[in-house]
Amino acid sequence: MNGKVHVMDHPLVAHKLTILRDKNTSVKDFRELVSEIGMLITYEATRDLALTTCEVETPICKTTAPMLKGKKFAVVPILRAGLGLVDGVLRMVPSARVGHIGLYRDEETLEPVKYFCKMPKDVAERDVLIVDPMLATGGSAEAAIGFMKEYGCTAIKLMVLLAAPEGIARIQKSHPDVDIYCGAVDERLNENGYIVPGLGDAGDRIFGTK
Ligand code: PRP
Numbered sequence: 001m002n003g004k005v006h007v008m009d010h011p012l013v014a015h016k017l018t019i020l021r022d023k024n025t026s027v028k029d030f031r032e033l034v035s036e037i038g039m040l041i042t043y044e045a046t047r048d049l050a051l052t053t054c055e056v057e058t059p060i061c062k063t064t065a066p067m068l069k070g071k072k073f074a075v076v077p078i079l080r081a082g083l084g085l086v087d088g089v090l091r092m093v094p095s096a097r098v099g100h101i102g103l104y105r106d107e108e109t110l111e112p113v114k115y116f117c118k119m120p121k122d123v124a125e126r127d128v129l130i131v132d133p134m135l136a137t138g139g140s141a142e143a144a145i146g147f148m149k150e151y152g153c154t155a156i157k158l159m160v161l162l163a164a165p166e167g168i169a170r171i172q173k174s175h176p177d178v179d180i181y182c183g184a185v186d187e188r189l190n191e192n193g194y195i196v197p198g199l200g201d202a203g204d205r206i207f208g209t210k
């Protein structure tokens with residue numbers, strides 16, 4: 001069975017994505033919006049975190065109330081653009097550890113090339129959320145998920161802002177155990193592997209490198 005695709009159905013996400021798409025949005029606003037949308041999608045991507053109960057004394061009485069079970073969580077950005085989402089995830093899950101995977105797309109083959117990898121020691125025991133603003137051909141995310149599996153990870157989710165149908169199909173085929181959380185699913189890829197309508201080059205827009 002394929003992994004599920006959870007598309008955010010929320011007016012705040014829809015509104016913020018529209019501003020992100022606008023080519024006139026400043027680097028500062030773009031960066032802030034990526035972080036905010038990342039926070040909102042994290043809300044959905046953590047919906048199944050395990051809860052336990054604890055005793056708490058309110059100003060009125062003692063009661064039993066839910067709290068997170070404390071299962072270990074790691075966020076893994078795909079460098080560079082994935083870095084823009086880390087802050088939003090950490091605001092929701094402050095105790096998360098952060099692993100980094102450096103990948104870039106070869107401009108001709110569109111295949112991912114790995115240049116960096118650093119993980120928390122116990123990452124195999126953690127719930128892993130891989131984050132990247134864009135799921136285009138799916139090559140980068142497919143490789144990143146593969147690397148995490150080589151580390152022994154078994155509970156992996158993928159969070160993106162925009163996904164192309166081609167990228168979703170690739171992940172569902174190669175990693176059917178991984179659910180995808182995304183802000184929106186766009187129409188298609190263009191001949192250069194960019195998402196249409198998309199938002200352009202996410203890394204360049206976050207870091208102001210163009
Ligand atoms: C972008 C994006 C993804 C990848 C998506 O990164 O952030 O990682 O492309 O494309 P794919 O689904 O076809 O693999 P890029 O390679 O431009 O590197 P950057 O983050 O350093 O800008």
Ligand code: URA
Binds near residue numbers: 201203
């Ligand atoms: N990477 C990006 O940054 N944007 C796209 O549209 C596709 C891949």
